[in-house]
Amino acid sequence: MNIRITGTGSALPGRILTNAELETLVDTSDEWITTRTGIKERRIAGEGEYTSTFAAEAGRNALAMAGVDPRELDLIILSTVTPDFPFPSTACIVQDMLGAVNATAFDISAACSGFIYGLSVAEKYLRSGSAKKILIIGSEVLSRIVNWKDRNTCVLFGDGAGAVVLEASEGNHQLCSTHTFSNGAHWNLLYQPGSGSRHPATDSRTIDGEMLHITMEGNEVFKHAVRAMEEASLKALEANGLVADDISLLIPHQANRRIIDATAKRLGIEADRQYTNLHRYGNTSSASIPIALDEANRLNVIKPGGKVLLVAFGGGFAYGSALITW
Ligand code: ACO
Numbered sequence: 001m002n003i004r005i006t007g008t009g010s011a012l013p014g015r016i017l018t019n020a021e022l023e024t025l026v027d028t029s030d031e032w033i034t035t036r037t038g039i040k041e042r043r044i045a046g047e048g049e050y051t052s053t054f055a056a057e058a059g060r061n062a063l064a065m066a067g068v069d070p071r072e073l074d075l076i077i078l079s080t081v082t083p084d085f086p087f088p089s090t091a092c093i094v095q096d097m098l099g100a101v102n103a104t105a106f107d108i109s110a111a112c113s114g115f116i117y118g119l120s121v122a123e124k125y126l127r128s129g130s131a132k133k134i135l136i137i138g139s140e141v142l143s144r145i146v147n148w149k150d151r152n153t154c155v156l157f158g159d160g161a162g163a164v165v166l167e168a169s170e171g172n173h174q175l176c177s178t179h180t181f182s183n184g185a186h187w188n189l190l191y192q193p194g195s196g197s198r199h200p201a202t203d204s205r206t207i208d209g210e211m212l213h214i215t216m217e218g219n220e221v222f223k224h225a226v227r228a229m230e231e232a233s234l235k236a237l238e239a240n241g242l243v244a245d246d247i248s249l250l251i252p253h254q255a256n257r258r259i260i261d262a263t264a265k266r267l268g269i270e271a272d273r274q275y276t277n278l279h280r281y282g283n284t285s286s287a288s289i290p291i292a293l294d295e296a297n298r299l300n301v302i303k304p305g306g307k308v309l310l311v312a313f314g315g316g317f318a319y320g321s322a323l324i325t326w
Contacts, residue, residue, distance in 0.1 A: 005164050006068070010287075052094050052139070074134060127168075160281060183316070249303075
């Protein structure tokens with residue numbers, strides 16, 4: 001069965017936070033952030049803007065490109081680590097905002113790999129015949145769980161959303177494969193300690209101890225990320241009978257320029273076959289790949305028929321890859 005991406009969309013907050021502004025918040029410099037991460041600026045949600053705000057806008061843009069009416073959707077899968085509420089799912093809120101009255105809607109939690117996980121789940125729904133038109137969204141408002149006093153983390157993250165419409169039909173933009181992997185042994189290298197059942201938000205120690213913020217062992221995450229993204233990429237190549245030279249465009253999770261460079265070097269994919277935008281948006285977790293895919297699509301940087309490799313890594317650890325023939 002053929003499965004196609006028939007539409008892409010993205011949505012970003014208007015507010016830009018530059019490295020120069022961060023210099024006034026924490027002891028950092030544009031030079032440090034640029035050389036260690038490649039990030040120059042990121043987008044920050046304003047008052048009255050939530051994960052659902054950007055998710056719905058990205059979803060509408062993807063649906064418009066696909067020419068799909070929201071009422072035609074069978075399923076909405078939304079990936080986020082920053083839902084509007086612990087429950088109900090943000091996907092249900094977005095279903096309501098879009099008027100997708102015939103869709104089942106649920107969230108998935110796979111941190112920065114959530115969009116790839118979403119693609120993988122959607123692929124199975126389509127291949128089994130359980131759905132015909134699916135909207136997959138990655139949306140985050142990470143600025144609300146970042147510790148703005150911690151220079152180790154606050155410089156890295158940004159807000160935004162990206163989305164795709166996936167349909168079972170003939171034509172271009174074929175989804176050829178998805179692969180997902182988990183390594184729970186390292187769950188505590190990158191996580192948000194507070195607000196779940198271990199440290200409820202109602203417990204004053206959660207707030208006083210700043211447990212509501214992203215907690216990360218940056219160096220360790222870095223090493224695992226490079227190895228895992230290489231593994232997931234090689235799996236995608238092998239499953240499709242391809243080698244790295246066959247890849248037209250690598251769209252990796254946009255976490256850190258050096259993670260992308262190290263991964264691409266191991267694979268042998270040069271800079272002119274990579275799409276990156278982290279200098280403008282920072283790490284938007286599960287939104288990063290669909291935002292980049294939408295930009296690359298709208299800018300026509302993907303060669304028709306070219307092989308596009310998506311690869312992600314994040315908290316869990318959860319990682320994965322997808323291969324598309326454009
Ligand atoms: N400005 C200035 N100095 C800083 C800053 C900052 N913003 N942040 C850390 N430093 C300092 C540290 O305090 C340390 O100082 P010290 O030597 O006096 O102790 C020094 O810089 C070096 O710190 P390191 O942590 O060794 O710096 P490193 O080169 O490893 O870069 C970074 C840190 C950018 C976090 C890197 O480890 C990284 O990107 N890791 C991956 C983490 C990541 O991307 N996580 C996102 C989620 S997972 C994912 O999306 C893949």
